[in-house]
Amino acid sequence: MDSKVWVANNLAARLLADPWTPQSIATAIDAVLGKIHHRTRQALVVRLVAIGKIHGPPSPRFLTAYLIDSEFFRPVRSRSVATVLDPPRFAPIAAFADLQTPQLSTLGELAEWLDHSPEQVEWMADERRTHRRATRPALQHYRYTFIAKSGGKTRLIEAPKARLKAIQRKILRGILSGVPIHACAHGFAPGRSCLSGAQIHASEAVVATFDLAQFFPSIGVARVHGLFRNLGYPWAVSRQLAGLCTTVTPASVFQALPRTERLVWDIQALYRIPHLPQGAPTSPTLANLLSWGLDRRLHGLAQAAEANYTRYADDLAFSGGNDFAAGIERFRETVKKIAKEEGFSLNAKKTRVMPRNTRQRVTGVLVNEHCNTGRSEFETLKAILYNCGRTGSTAQNRSEVTNFRSHLEGRVNWVEHVNPYRGAKLRRLFDRIDWSFDHRR
Numbered sequence: 001m002d003s004k005v006w007v008a009n010n011l012a013a014r015l016l017a018d019p020w021t022p023q024s025i026a027t028a029i030d031a032v033l034g035k036i037h038h039r040t041r042q043a044l045v046v047r048l049v050a051i052g053k054i055h056g057p058p059s060p061r062f063l064t065a066y067l068i069d070s071e072f073f074r075p076v077r078s079r080s081v082a083t084v085l086d087p088p089r090f091a092p093i094a095a096f097a098d099l100q101t102p103q104l105s106t107l108g109e110l111a112e113w114l115d116h117s118p119e120q121v122e123w124m125a126d127e128r129r130t131h132r133r134a135t136r137p138a139l140q141h142y143r144y145t146f147i148a149k150s151g152g153k154t155r156l157i158e159a160p161k162a163r164l165k166a167i168q169r170k171i172l173r174g175i176l177s178g179v180p181i182h183a184c185a186h187g188f189a190p191g192r193s194c195l196s197g198a199q200i201h202a203s204e205a206v207v208a209t210f211d212l213a214q215f216f217p218s219i220g221v222a223r224v225h226g227l228f229r230n231l232g233y234p235w236a237v238s239r240q241l242a243g244l245c246t247t248v249t250p251a252s253v254f255q256a257l258p259r260t261e262r263l264v265w266d267i268q269a270l271y272r273i274p275h276l277p278q279g280a281p282t283s284p285t286l287a288n289l290l291s292w293g294l295d296r297r298l299h300g301l302a303q304a305a306e307a308n309y310t311r312y313a314d315d316l317a318f319s320g321g322n323d324f325a326a327g328i329e330r331f332r333e334t335v336k337k338i339a340k341e342e343g344f345s346l347n348a349k350k351t352r353v354m355p356r357n358t359r360q361r362v363t364g365v366l367v368n369e370h371c372n373t374g375r376s377e378f379e380t381l382k383a384i385l386y387n388c389g390r391t392g393s394t395a396q397n398r399s400e401v402t403n404f405r406s407h408l409e410g411r412v413n414w415v416e417h418v419n420p421y422r423g424a425k426l427r428r429l430f431d432r433i434d435w436s437f438d439h440r441r
Contacts, residue, residue, distance in 0.1 A: 004068060007032065007075040010084045012063040016234065017086035020052040034079050044072040056093050059235040092232030101175050101231060110237050113174075114167050124164050125243030132248040132272065142277060144253045158247060158277035167244055168282045175231065175241075181288040182295035187312040188284035194363035195371060195418055197310040201319035202367040204308070207360040208318045208328060210335055211350035214270055215314035216283055218344055221246045221274035223290050245282045246274040284313070294342040298335065305331055310362075317362045328353055365418055373418050378426075381411055385429035393433060405435055 011032040018024040025045050029036070047070065051058055058066070067073045075081070090103040104110045111118040124141060134140045141164050146154045160168060181189055186197030201207050212218070221242050228238035249271035276283040295311055302309035305327065307320030316335070318324075324331070332353075336346050354360040356368060366372045385408065388396050397404040412430050416423025 003077065004075060005064070007081050008064045008067040008073065009060075010081050011067060011073075012060050013084035013086065013088075015048065015063065016057055016060060016088040017084065018089060020049070020057045020091055022046075022049050025049060032081055032084075033075055036074060036076075040072050040074060044070065047072065056229055056232075057088075057091055057234075060088070061235075088234035088236075090232045090234070093230045096179065096231050099178050099231070101178065103232070104237050105234055107236055107240060110240060114170060116167070121167075121240060121244070124167065125240045126248065126274075127240065127243055129248065132250055134250050135252045140250060142247055142249075142279070144249070155278070156249070156253075156271065157279045158249065159279040160277070160281075164244070165281060168280050171241065171244065172282045172285060175228075176282060176285045176289070179231070179285075179289055181285075182292050182299070182311075184295045184299050184309050185288045185291065185311050187315075188288060193417075194312050195365060197312050197317065198362040198365035198367050198371050200308050200310050201317055201360070201362050202370050204319035204360075204367075205321045205356055206319065206325035206328060207352075207354045207362060207367060208332070209350075209352045209354075209362060210316040210318075210332075210339075211347040212314040212316065212339065212344045213347040214267060215344070216278040216287060217267075217270040217275040219276045219287055219290055223343070224276070224286060227286070227289055243274070245276070245280065245286060247277045247280075248272060248274050287313070291342075294339065294344065297338050297342065301331075301334060301338065307331075312363045315363055319360075319362075319367075325355065371418055373415050373422060378415065378419075378422055381408075381415070382426060382429065384408070385412075385426055385433065389429060389432040389434075393435060 011028065014028040014032055015025060018028055022045055025048050026041060029041055029044060033041075051063075051066070057063075087105045090105050092099065092101075102113055104113055107118055107121070111121045114121055116124075126141070131139075131141060137143075142158045142160050145157045145159070147157055149155050159165075186192040186194065224246055225238050225242040228241045229235065233241060251272070254268055254271075276286055291311065295309075298311070298316065299309050302318055302320075305320060305324050307318050307324045310317050318331070318335075332351065339346055352361075359374070360367050366374055384396050388408070393404055393408075401407045408430065412423065412426045415426055
């Protein structure tokens with residue numbers, strides 16, 4: 001190895017093992033390079049401090065390359081440099097400095113925290129990118145299910161297998177759950193729901209809703225890695241954490257479908273690179289955290305237009321008075337632009353602008369005057385429950401739902417949540433049903 005590269009590698013290791021402060025950087029330079037001209041040292045310190053000011057300490061590879069290319073990196077040829085074996089330091093950015101997250105500085109510490117061997121963690125993190133070529137289900141970390149959507153399209157659910165799911169749950173509870181999300185995010189957030197988000201838009205002159213296309217697969221591994229770096233984890237640990245929370249969908253998953261049912265090629269392309277899998281327990285929280293910039297900018301846009309803004313997963317909702325309604329077309333274009341700059345795209349077919357004289361819906365909740373369920377939906381469910389009590393549930397299960405009892409109870413729970421008065425009526429009908437003869441309940 002070239003001597004300059006050797007010195008750069010070890011100086012990088014020493015820098016990453018200490019706090020990223022001017023004094024610590026100067027001390028590391030003195031320890032590795034020895035006595036150099038004070039102006040040269042100061043210039044190098046200033047530039048290294050600037051590198052880590054926004055996003056924290058850089059990766060070892062970047063830091064080594066930067067040192068080699070810097071005119072202020074001048075190792076003394078006659079000076080021997082010992083190998084630096086100290087691990088990189090856990091160093092969160094200022095915004096996350098007070099979080100109570102486990103301080104893991106090495107891959108060994110991460111594996112021990114996850115209660116798995118380093119080899120097992122590396123394999124499940126797919127560090128070598130072999131998962132994309134896995135054709136046998138036994139070698140795949142996820143189970144794949146295609147769910148039919150409206151309009152004849154399909155959605156891919158990628159559910160991690162038991163061991164990986166347990167690891168993801170530990171990452172969720174131990175690391176991610178304590179990181180604050182934006183106040184405008186109401187999906188998958190403690191104390192918030194689609195109802196809490198809908199309530200903000202009740203009784204407004206106009207409501208506009210937008211849909212983010214391919215929300216989860218649009219979020220790639222680089223952004224996930226960057227989040228873990230900001231939380232303080234060294235580059236290698238962040239890479240492995242990001243690998244455990246993202247996946248590449250094997251090509252065989254799509255090839256197993258008939259051609260007419262396969263996702264279009266540009267959507268398949270999103271799944272062929274590491275992305276957040278819809279179905280992993282970590283994905284909703286990671287998506288919320290990585291949408292912070294989107295939420296911050298859209299909230300600011302809404303405030304400037306004297307409007308309200310909420311997001312529930314991939315559903316964006318805005319509402320406001322007559323002035324907001326008058327400028328809705330230009331507002332829509334600005335939302336589209338911001339979403340694109342933040343790495344997302346809008347599904348134009350799902351954009352809705354709803355004046356007060358129409359049914360205004362936000363995440364399935366009517367918000368014209370106050371939050372409510374639709375009258376027709378209520379009457380339909382009421383009739384189904386009544387007939388189940390009169391003639392039995394089997395005849396009412398026309399779609400042959402596997403667990404019809406749980407399906408109906410979930411719908412009753414939803415109405416109870418939105419409109420307790422209507423929900424109480426449905427609950428009384430549900431409780432009168434005799435399920436003993438329903439073999440599909």
